Amino acid sequence: MMNNNITTAEIVERGYGCLFEHLGTIETERFISYILSERFDYTKWRREYFGKASVEELSSAAADYEKAHPFGPKKPQLPIE
Secondary structure, three states: OOOOOOOHHHHHHHHHHHHHHHHHHHHHHHHHHHHHHOOOOHHHHHHHHHOOOOHHHHHHHHHHHHHHOOOOOOOOOOOOO
């Protein structure tokens, strides 16, 4: 489930967390360097990566992935007062 109230800073923090967890420090730095140094065309990449999948197919695949890989905080979060 998406949380539309998340701040940009939280998105960046979660993104870096995912990168470090799945790629490690060195590969994360290489990935970020590549994205920043290349004229990265997200739309072109997305079309090549997902091919001709329909919105329904992508939505179904995303829902299946979310069920198999639930996202949750890895460490207890302190209550905000």
